Amino acid sequence: MLPRPNHDEAARQAFVTAFRGHLAANVVPGNKIAYERRAKLKFEAAQGHAPRDEHDVRRAMEADPYYQFWSAMQRRSQELMGEAVIDPTEREWPQLIERSRTSRGGTRQLKRSGSLRLDPSLVVPRYHTAVDIHLQPGGYHTDYADDDVAAGAIYDRALNIYLNGTLGPRNAFMGELLTGYFATQWPDRKPARILDMGCAIGNSTLPWIDAYPAAEVHAIDVAAPVLRYAHARARALGAAVHFSQANAERTAFATGSFDLVVSHIMLHETSRSALDRIFRECHRLLAPGGIMLHLEIPRGTTALEKFLFNWETYNNNETFGAYMTNVDLAALARNSGFRSPSLVKQRTERGPEQRLYSSETVWNILMAQR
Ligand SMILES: C[S@@+](CC[C@H](N)C(=O)[O-])C[C@H]1O[C@@H](n2cnc3c(N)ncnc32)[C@H](O)[C@@H]1O
Helix, strand or coil: CCCCCCHHHHHHHHHHHHHHHHHHHHHCCHHHHHHHHHHHHHHHHHHCCCCCCHHHHHHHHCCCHHHHHHHHHHHHHHHHHHHHHHHHHHHCHHHHHHHHHHHHHCCCCCCCCCEEECCCCCCCCHHHHCCCHHHCCCCCCCCCCCCCCHHHHHHHHHHHHHCCCCCCCCCCHHHHHHHHHHHHHCCCCCCCEEEEECCCCCCCCHHHHHHCCCCEEEEEECCHHHHHHHHHHHHHCCCCCEEEECECCECCCCCCCEEEEEEECCHHHCCHHHHHHHHHHHHHHEEEEEEEEEEECCCCCCHHHHHHHCHHHHHCCCCCHHHHCCCCHHHHHHHCCCEEEEEEEEECCCCCHHHCCCCCCEEEEEEEEC
């Protein structure tokens, strides 16, 4: 399903990948020096106290020329990335839609077939309609044509560029990380019904099929175009996933119908009030003893790191993401009825390097048992 870039588009995609790698490796670290040696001192002189939290750091840094320079380039890299992936998608748009339609027609027979169920009456939550997330026109959810799949094609290619290819050729690394974690923690469990929330194109869903081929795997998202793409992509890759359009805050699945509910980098793209509802829904959906796992990017520990991680909120239309900065996910899960939830820091060799405004390559895994 991936659109094929022509020579110039491929060159542009390669350039923006390298550009973002350069910013991450060589330019981001200078923010710390600019902060310690200049912005912080200026702030102290003007305010009579050191920056107290990430908001104070932001006030200090937004006036600093080094930060301004990096931030402008980082923003431009996001815009360039969009341009480099949207052009080939637009050129192959009719063919992509046709491929998706054909896959829905079931012309390819799989041993066990997946499915796609869309709900045109679903109200996409405001945390997705209020802004074009990641500067992507229309975000994940907008249909610009009948049976549109463009948002999915754009996400598939852009995610790879955004994370410098660290998720592997099928963008599967996050799913592999979480399946690996689950298998290590519960080697004897073979989940029979798995739900992946906020699946987008199903890139992190497919590793669950690989790890548990006998399981019935469901995947939901609020956005129709990414789901159409996900379904066609999964079929092309020979994986049987049941995709459906639903809000993780409240789904139509029966109470207690899953023994494992997971998500991969979805929570920070919801909202603080949605989070309570999502955890309560996970609790409702799980059978007694079932497991909830949410993989998330870290949000930093020092005020400077928290400020840098929130760059996306202020400059890349992840407008609602900053709510995660100081949220105690384990405490919220406990309030939703889960037993002994904990937030695990998972260190990996591969990771979202350019997002690593801290020195550690870590992912956060919220783990809780029903
Ligand atoms: C960053 S993408 C993650 C996609 C995929 N899980 C991955 O690992 O790359 C977040 C996805 O969550 C979806 N999403 C956000 N809020 C949701 C909600 N309340 N219910 C279902 N999906 C949601 C978005 O539409 C988007 O496709």
